[in-house]
Amino acid sequence: MSHGLRRPFIDAEPLRTSPAFRRLLIGRTVSVLGGFMAMVTVMYQVWDMTHSTAWSGAVGLAQALPTVLFGLFAGARADRGDRRRIFLFATVGQGVCSLLLAVQGFLGHVPVTGVLALLAVHSCFGAIGGPAAGVFVPRLLPKEQVAAGLALNQVSSQAMMLLGPALGGLVLGWAGIGVCYLLDALSFGLAFYGAYGLPPLPPEGERSRTGLRGVADGLRFLAGHRVVRGALVTDLAATVLSMPMSLFPLVNAERFGGDPRTLGLFQSAVAVGGITASALSGPVTRLRRPGLVMLYGAGTWGAALALFGLLTDPWAGFGLLLVAGAADTTSVISRSTIVQTHTPDALLGRVTAAEQIVGQAGPNLGNLRGGLVAGWTSGATALVSGGLLCLLAVAFVGTSTPELRQGARSPGGPAVGATPDVP
Structure with a gap:
């Protein structure tokens, strides 16, 4: 196919030129798929436990509050250290939380507050890893390919947004809550593999000050x-x-x-x-x-x-x-x-x-x-x-x-x- 015919479609040049970006995108895509499967699972579980719209609404709150409350502090921390190491730490934390959700899914008898607490801790690790991951694309790709790399991230996320809930519903009906959470936990293994091979990524330039001064x-x-x-x-x-x-x-x-x-x-x-x-x-x-x-x-x-x-x-x-x-x-x-x-x-x-x-x-x-x-x-x-x-x-x-x-x-x-x- 000629170059002219390829031009209207998404620019896949970053996948060809950067093996590190390619591994990162594969791990990220699988992890996003697992995340949407887990989201359907936790909504189903909380509703099945409570039959309450208030508790169902609390699921969104448990996800959003950690990012809103701690996001800027996590960003300041990412601007002081090795972003690769911070992301790997956060990925392990998210995987462990998903594994604990799987354990309670298999065993049962956990109150809804315990499920939401695990989800909130999971979101805290996500708030830590997100700012660190924000530097990956501009550090791995030349500037003229940054937009193409972001577009590849976007299309993979949206595709998983469509596929994940449907697949989560099928797995829920076939194997139950615990298996869905377990698959999410395993997906973080691929995300960890995708980032493990990256070089150290400390900040370029003056490092962030600590605490509120860095946020300011x-x-x-x-x-x-x-x-x-x-x-x-x-x-x-x-x-x-x-x-x-x-x-x-x-x-x-x-x-x-x-x-x-x-x-x-x-x-x-x-x-x-x-x-x-x-x-x-x-x-x-x-x-x-x-x-x-x-x-x-x-x-x-x-x-x-x-x-x-x-x-x-x-x-x-x-x-x-x-x-x-x-x-x-x-x-x-x-x-x-x-x-x-x-x-x-x-x-x-x-x-x-x-x-x-x-x-x-x-x-x-x-x-x-x-x-x-x-x-x-x-x-x-x-x-x-x-x-x-x-x-x-x-x-x-x-x-x-x-x-x-x-x-x-x-x-x-x-x-x-x-x-x-x-x-």
């Missing part, structure tokens, strides 16, 4: 770097103002008679659009203005959701949600490219932690906002108003941050508009 340095960088700040604000605006997932059941009941088939289509359309955009991301990852791509992607996400709120044809709605999912994925790839190519290595752990906090808090707050607005008005009103607010917020960020629109990634040197290496 990271926040100072975020406040002062207009491009990175604009990227994170854009993502936060898109998720907080227009996250649609909590509204789908209500809109389905209001507009489409509550048919479960249309509800299933709506919930899968965003993911299918995202996977399609990742698979066809080759041209996007080669563009030299990722900030402009991100702004257009976030704006298209808001516009598509606003139009979806006005429609009564389910197939047209399905098409708009495909567009929304594709736009969101394009925006996410571009945002990650901006963060990882504009942030000095010595600060990348803390900035990655902030990105993870935005990724955890934004969708949850967005679903809460959507539910509250829908309770006061209607599901369609919540969708339309959220999409329009997202468009306005993206327009404001774009007009007030010209560096975000104009800055190009420089393959051979620092990004245009980058600030000094340390606060």
